[in-house]
Amino acid sequence: MLVMMKANATREEIDAVCRRIESMGYKPHPIPGSTRTAIGITGNREPVEPVALESLPGVGECVPVSKPYKLVGRELKEDTTVIDLGDGVAIGGRQLAVIAGPCAVESREQARLTAARVAAAGARLFRGGAYKPRTSPYSFQGLAREGLEILAEVREEFGLKIVTEAIDAESVEEVERYADVIQIGARNMQNFSLLKRAGRARRPVLLKRGNAATLDELLMAAEYILSEGNYRVILCERGIRTFADHTRNTLDLSVVPAVQQLSHLPIIVDPSHGTGRREKVIAMSRAAVAAGADGLIVEVHHHPEQALSDGNQSLDPAEFEQLLREIGQIAPVLGRSMA
Ligand code: PEP
Ligand code: MN
Numbered sequence: 001m002l003v004m005m006k007a008n009a010t011r012e013e014i015d016a017v018c019r020r021i022e023s024m025g026y027k028p029h030p031i032p033g034s035t036r037t038a039i040g041i042t043g044n045r046e047p048v049e050p051v052a053l054e055s056l057p058g059v060g061e062c063v064p065v066s067k068p069y070k071l072v073g074r075e076l077k078e079d080t081t082v083i084d085l086g087d088g089v090a091i092g093g094r095q096l097a098v099i100a101g102p103c104a105v106e107s108r109e110q111a112r113l114t115a116a117r118v119a120a121a122g123a124r125l126f127r128g129g130a131y132k133p134r135t136s137p138y139s140f141q142g143l144a145r146e147g148l149e150i151l152a153e154v155r156e157e158f159g160l161k162i163v164t165e166a167i168d169a170e171s172v173e174e175v176e177r178y179a180d181v182i183q184i185g186a187r188n189m190q191n192f193s194l195l196k197r198a199g200r201a202r203r204p205v206l207l208k209r210g211n212a213a214t215l216d217e218l219l220m221a222a223e224y225i226l227s228e229g230n231y232r233v234i235l236c237e238r239g240i241r242t243f244a245d246h247t248r249n250t251l252d253l254s255v256v257p258a259v260q261q262l263s264h265l266p267i268i269v270d271p272s273h274g275t276g277r278r279e280k281v282i283a284m285s286r287a288a289v290a291a292g293a294d295g296l297i298v299e300v301h302h303h304p305e306q307a308l309s310d311g312n313q314s315l316d317p318a319e320f321e322q323l324l325r326e327i328g329q330i331a332p333v334l335g336r337s338m339a
Contacts, residue, residue: 001048003039013058071226077264092266097295101127103310105147113302117317119158126160140308148178169197199228235267239274248276272299
């Protein structure tokens with residue numbers, strides 16, 4: 001059940017409703033919207049009886065939730081969640097968020113050379129894996145803590161916000177100390193203990209869709225994170241597995257309006273993993289922006305042919321500049337702007 005507070009409800013009234021929900025043995029999730037605060041309730045096995053709450057001061061109405069997810073749905077919050085990372089960088093607002101950088105942090109020099117170019121091109125967020133979930137145990141696994149330290153230096157030197165992946169509970173601990181956004185990769189979308197840990201993290205989470213996950217499964221995975229109290233989740237479409245063999249994955253752009261219909265969470269698109277081929281990345285970036293995505297996460301490497309992972313799908317800096325120019329022209333059509 002959702003408790004919709006009145007538009008003029010006070011902080012004290014909201015707190016009192018939360019306390020009443022706690023006294024019933026449940027967990028309250030107050031989520032402010034543009035017009036009013038809604039309070040989601042979790043932890044109940046049976047439907048919650050509205051009478052105990054309806055009569056409290058400031059309560060507008062109690063509405064049953066029709067979906068299996070309670071906190072990620074638009075029923076709870078009409079307006080799209082904006083995740084403010086500070087310094088004028090936000091995901092989910094009017095501005096398109098472009099996250100760019102190498103698949104993996106390979107060395108200080110590689111990270112700095114790429115960061116210098118993506119920052120000069122206009123990106124405000126930098127990506128790069130320090131913990132890499134690789135298909136083969138013999139492939140480069142990432143620099144771990146050293147990679148995080150390099151990313152922290154990149155943040156200082158170039159003023160970029162850092163997005164990097166955590167692959168287990170231990171790495172969440174590390175990543176939340178160094179990064180601005182914790183990425184959870186496609187392979188871990190249903191790693192429920194990791195999702196719960198990320199739900200207790202103090203950083204926003206970028207949750208990538210599993211490569212065979214339905215939309216409901218993606219939303220339920222996000223629900224795990226919100227249900228632990230971390231309401232700052234960004235969804236990401238990164239391609240799903242189909243019979244097609246002209247791409248690494250099939251980028252399912254129809255999921256963008258589908259998410260926007262069902263959920264208040266922002267959704268961005270990864271055209272790099274979504275295609276696996278450099279020559280398709282710019283076209284699919286244009287398409288993602290046209291479809292209404294809140295942003296992109298794009299792999300860029302200063303020398304893609306030398307990359308230790310995903311070189312085939314990494315843009316070089318000049319191609320990334322072209323990408324930004326082109327989406328910069330499409331953005332205004334959708335009422336959006338570039339940073
Ligand atoms: C990545 O972003 O480098 C990555 C491993 O992506 P995915 O989890 O989508 O495969
Ligand atoms: Mn990659």
